[in-house]
Amino acid sequence: MTQIQVDNLCKTFRVPEREGGFRASVRSIFRRRYRQVHAVDHVTFSVERGEIVGFLGPNGAGKTTTLKMLSGLLHPTEGACTVMGHVPWRREPAYLRRISMLMGQRSQLAWDLPALDSFLVHAAVYDLPKRQYQETVEELIDLLDIRDVLKKQVRTLSLGERMKCEICVSLLHRPEVLFLDEPTIGVDITMQARIRAFVADYNKRYGATIILTSHYMADVTALCKRIIVIDHGKILFDGRLDELSARLAPFKVIKIDLDREIDGYDFSSLGDVLLREARKVLLQVPKRATPTITDRLLRELPVLDLTIEDPPIEDVIARAFGQRRSSDENPGGEATAASGKAGKEFP
Amino acid sequence: MSLRPLKLIWLYFKVNIQNLAAYRFDMYMRIVVSIMHLISELMVVWIIFTGTQNVRGWQWQHMLVLVGVYRMVAGGIRIAIVPNMRKLLEDIREGSLDFALMRPVNTQFLISIREIVVYRVVDMILGLCVAAFGCYKLTGQLPLDEAILFAVLLAAGFVIVYGVWLILGTLCFWFIRVQNIEMVFWNVFEAGRFPIVIYPPGVRWTLTYLIPLAFITTVPAAALIGQESMLTPNAPIWAILMAVAMFIVSNRFWRFGLRHYSGASA
Numbered sequence A: 001m002t003q004i005q006v007d008n009l010c011k012t013f014r015v016p017e018r019e020g021g022f023r024a025s026v027r028s029i030f031r032r033r034y035r036q037v038h039a040v041d042h043v044t045f046s047v048e049r050g051e052i053v054g055f056l057g058p059n060g061a062g063k064t065t066t067l068k069m070l071s072g073l074l075h076p077t078e079g080a081c082t083v084m085g086h087v088p089w090r091r092e093p094a095y096l097r098r099i100s101m102l103m104g105q106r107s108q109l110a111w112d113l114p115a116l117d118s119f120l121v122h123a124a125v126y127d128l129p130k131r132q133y134q135e136t137v138e139e140l141i142d143l144l145d146i147r148d149v150l151k152k153q154v155r156t157l158s159l160g161e162r163m164k165c166e167i168c169v170s171l172l173h174r175p176e177v178l179f180l181d182e183p184t185i186g187v188d189i190t191m192q193a194r195i196r197a198f199v200a201d202y203n204k205r206y207g208a209t210i211i212l213t214s215h216y217m218a219d220v221t222a223l224c225k226r227i228i229v230i231d232h233g234k235i236l237f238d239g240r241l242d243e244l245s246a247r248l249a250p251f252k253v254i255k256i257d258l259d260r261e262i263d264g265y266d267f268s269s270l271g272d273v274l275l276r277e278a279r280k281v282l283l284q285v286p287k288r289a290t291p292t293i294t295d296r297l298l299r300e301l302p303v304l305d306l307t308i309e310d311p312p313i314e315d316v317i318a319r320a321f322g323q324r325r326s327s328d329e330n331p332g333g334e335a336t337a338a339s340g341k342a343g344k345e346f347p
Numbered sequence B: 001m002s003l004r005p006l007k008l009i010w011l012y013f014k015v016n017i018q019n020l021a022a023y024r025f026d027m028y029m030r031i032v033v034s035i036m037h038l039i040s041e042l043m044v045v046w047i048i049f050t051g052t053q054n055v056r057g058w059q060w061q062h063m064l065v066l067v068g069v070y071r072m073v074a075g076g077i078r079i080a081i082v083p084n085m086r087k088l089l090e091d092i093r094e095g096s097l098d099f100a101l102m103r104p105v106n107t108q109f110l111i112s113i114r115e116i117v118v119y120r121v122v123d124m125i126l127g128l129c130v131a132a133f134g135c136y137k138l139t140g141q142l143p144l145d146e147a148i149l150f151a152v153l154l155a156a157g158f159v160i161v162y163g164v165w166l167i168l169g170t171l172c173f174w175f176i177r178v179q180n181i182e183m184v185f186w187n188v189f190e191a192g193r194f195p196i197v198i199y200p201p202g203v204r205w206t207l208t209y210l211i212p213l214a215f216i217t218t219v220p221a222a223a224l225i226g227q228e229s230m231l232t233p234n235a236p237i238w239a240i241l242m243a244v245a246m247f248i249v250s251n252r253f254w255r256f257g258l259r260h261y262s263g264a265s266a
Helices: A022-030 A063-070 A115-125 A128-144 A159-171 A190-205 A217-223 A243-250 A287-300 A313-324 A333-345 B004-051 B060-095 B097-102 B106-114 B116-140 B147-171 B180-192 B201-210 B217-224 B234-266
Strands: A004-015 A031-047 A052-056 A078-085 A101-104 A177-181 A209-213 A226-231 A232-242 A252-256 A270-275 A278-284 A305-309
Touching: A004 B116, A031 A209, A031 A232, A052 A190, A052 A217, A063 A177, A063 A209, A078 A128, A078 A313, A101 A159, A115 A128, A115 A209, A115 A252, A115 B004, A128 A159, A128 A190, A128 B217, A159 A190, A177 A217, A190 A209, A190 A217, A190 A278, A209 A217, A226 A243, A232 B201, A243 B234, A270 B060, A287 A305, A287 B147, B004 B060, B004 B097, B004 B106, B004 B116, B060 B097, B060 B106, B060 B147, B060 B217, B097 B106, B097 B116, B097 B234, B106 B234, B116 B217, B147 B217, B147 B234, B217 B234
Parallel strands: A052 A209, A052 A226, A101 A177, A177 A209
Antiparallel strands: A004 A031, A004 A078, A226 A232, A252 A278, A252 A305, A270 A278
């Protein structure tokens, strides 16, 4: 059953623009110039009930803007969208009761009170029957393991603890559709893994539909079978995670261990040299050329060991964004940041 | 009609009481400041009336009533109106208004009830005492007959102030930084410490119809004194009409602003 249907959704912002410097500033007080920014540009996709979909893309790609339109916070400039039969931006209470949005960078808990008090307010705002609230809150407290932190003032909690409380409060009304915008931002690796496990569990338990954006590739690879890659407001890719590398980056990485040191062999004529050590080489080559190049390497070099791998998904995406971006722009902030991190783990 | 709105108000009220504990020292300081304010306002009355018996028909007893009413209104504004609007401005600036927008409750209602600074009730009680004392000095008894009209007009005054604040808060959708507006508000509001009749005709007209300050302090005070002659003719009716008009206009403007917000914000 299709639960989210998005057709040609567009959001254009009018952004004031001025050049640097004093004169330009003064001029802009009186006459502002505006630039049109197409944050979301004819985006079309649909999501089935119970799916977990990952939104990937660099900062400013349009992920959050899309989520905000789906959750009814923004009116689109153009296009249509329905979620469970509702038009989100009408913000009908009947719709708002069935969704939830978690924004990792913003808190919806009262700062000076224990989280439990915020839960009670939330329950009242959503008019939850007492028994249902009790049941849900008990269940969530156990699942998230937050019984001990509930009675502490929110401002005294660690980021990870707070994030779990944020997750708890946003699920109290058992939303059927959940928008998670950077749910693991800033929390440590262990906590990220636990949050991920919890999200997967919630999805299974209630058959909730989840759309997730994240800086951390691991969030997406662990949770989402399907991903939508978005950049400059356009969808670059929509499909299964394992198809992504095939589509976006038809490359393989050849890892070579050499028996002895080799001088003067020209690896760069075969492909991109990712790593060159005395007795170790990492070479990225076009997928179709892989057999011939492997063959050549085996013939021409004293190879001790040779393996062929898919490039890490981070690199694939960073590369895809890098290609699309003009040189004067900062190439895909978060994707490259992620690949930088992954680079260390690379064999 | 369901009781849900009342339940929500009650809940936020309780939450805010709990919050008090976190800011105890702040609370004590502010109560002290309130009392000092009241004393300085009474000093002004005392200074004025050591030189004269009567300022355009207002005697010192009348002025006491007005000072009391002024303090009540100032306190009332600080109980719920200003705190909620401050939070609104903060929410708009920081983007956390998104959460309020996503709640299955009327957004205007929600943003108007979230913050209640309970201890400001002290201002209202002190103000009421001063006003009652003024009335007592005037007639030798407490103005029980006028109390109902007074309460209605006071409520109308609060609605007017609420409307003004909602309009100011809504402006934040366009001009993200409007905190200074609170300073402007209080400075204009100060003018309500004196009966509207002491101002020159132009200012009086402005403070009655353009910025309806007259309806916020002078009109309720005059009702309490029971001297309709000190008012614009039909002042109570005007006050109620003004309140209704402000409520409608501010609500429209808020909804317009909200449409702009959800149409433009990032």
